[in-house]
Amino acid sequence: MDARPRVLIHGTGFAGRGHAAAFRWAGADVVGIVGRTASVTDEVAADLGIPYAGTDWQRALEDCRPDIVSIATPGGAHREPIGEAIAFGAHVFCDKPLTDDAASAAQVQEFAQERGVKTAFAASFRYTPSVRHAQELVAAGAIGEPTEVECLSHFNLERGIPFGWSHRKEDGGGRLNNNFTHTLAIVEAVIGDRVSQVAGDVRDDLGRAPIVSGVHNFATRRSFIPEDLTDPTLEWGESNVEWSYTVMARITRTSGAAPVSALFKHGGLVPRFREDHIVFYGTTGAVYLEGHYGSGTLHRWGPDKQWHALPLPAHLARTTPEVEGETEQCWHYLAREFVADIRGEKVEPYPTFREGARYQQIIEIIRASENWTDVSALP
CATH class of the missing domain: 3.40.50.720 (NAD(P)-binding Rossmann-like Domain)
Incomplete structure (x- = not known):
């Protein structure tokens, strides 16, 4: 080559x-x-x-x-x-x-x-500067032994976004494919071990979306939202994939330490009240990342029992591509x-x-939602 x-x-x-x-x-x-x-x-x-x-x-x-x-x-x-x-x-x-x-x-x-x-x-959102910073802190023992992770996000996506691949399971759509893959990669990178057990539930709370021609770029799809969603001449496509999910996971530690429990909660169509975040808790501290992919300010809970915002270390700043947009x-x-x-x-x-391949297998397990226990007959 x-x-x-x-x-x-x-x-x-x-x-x-x-x-x-x-x-x-x-x-x-x-x-x-x-x-x-x-x-x-x-x-x-x-x-x-x-x-x-x-x-x-x-x-x-x-x-x-x-x-x-x-x-x-x-x-x-x-x-x-x-x-x-x-x-x-x-x-x-x-x-x-x-x-x-x-x-x-x-x-x-x-x-x-x-x-x-x-x-x-x-x-690839595991490569945001704050996530890489968290990875270094956790590896250095800044929170003790990791015990728990919380990933919480609410996107409040517009229901009028034109019907397309994101609405169809067979086209790779759904919030698990397009949100959970990133947060799962972030959690595994920071903890340093793979998810070993998983259970979850999904919900399609969209139902349908307007069919609009001319959408070629995912980033500009919002500009094609019809002005009047009650227009009787509009055509509609049916969604067949999840727009919200709740996933519980367990990470078995290769070090022999106790397993880490993780919660992944995402609502694609609901508004946020507090900041989306990812938090890594441990036996002696915690690391809190602002933003749905942890790309915002990093805060550490340390020995003084207070939260402190930490600046990005210079060596991480030097290796961060200087381009506009987190995805890019x-x-x-x-x-x-x-x-x-x-x-x-x-x-x-x-x-x-x-x-x-492993993430796609995990997603299919979550979509099956076969982990429910019927308690309706309990006294």
Whole structure:
């Protein structure tokens, strides 16, 4: 592979643009982009200065001869292009979810392992500066032995957001795929061990959404919300996936310490009253991160029994990509790690298709909601 690996992007929306910028920043050449609609793909390629644009993925692989492919489409469209990229011999960077179901996620993970290609799974909010700071504090014993984690978020998403992939399970939609994957990755990174047991419940409290044409970029979907949702001429699509979830998890410690219990509570359509947050509690202290992905100010509860806001250490600030947007910042960080690993440089462990496949299996267990005990007959 050349010093500057060649990258082919699959997807022309918000993620496609973000991945292209991330890989360029990481020292790679973005040589092509593929989308569903020729006119949109040509426009994005021209806008980003990408030399090759097309709608045929297999042909693009042959024409561009990439070292890395970046999958930036909705989850329901991941399976085939990932498989074709792995068969071609390219390393694969994929946004979440890995695929739309556990069986196919396991298949692509096993195929990548068989073919010996490297993979990266973009459950990437674990790379916000405050989360990395929390990871260092917990590892250094700043809270003693971890005992409990609380992840709480309420998004108050507009019910009029146009019907699309996020409303459909088969397209990789749902709040578990698009929120829980990040918080689970954050918790496992900070605690340093994997979730070993899980139980949960989900709820689709949306029902339907208006069908509106012209939405090509996930980031701009709100601008397409109809002004009058009572308009009798509107067409509606039915949601078939969760918009809220509650998950309880247990993390078994490889150190032999007592298991850590974790709560993941997310309401996609309900308003917040207090700040969204992630908190790591321990036997001698706690670390509180503001924000739904813990990207805000970090506070520590220490020996003086008080909360104190802590500044970001200089060495973490130096390694944080200077780009606008938390999502983009985290893509940049992961792309840098991925490219460095492909070049043979030493890097810290990062999320791969192994995590992507495991997370999809966990999500299916939660969606089944088979952990209820009937107590209605109790005296």
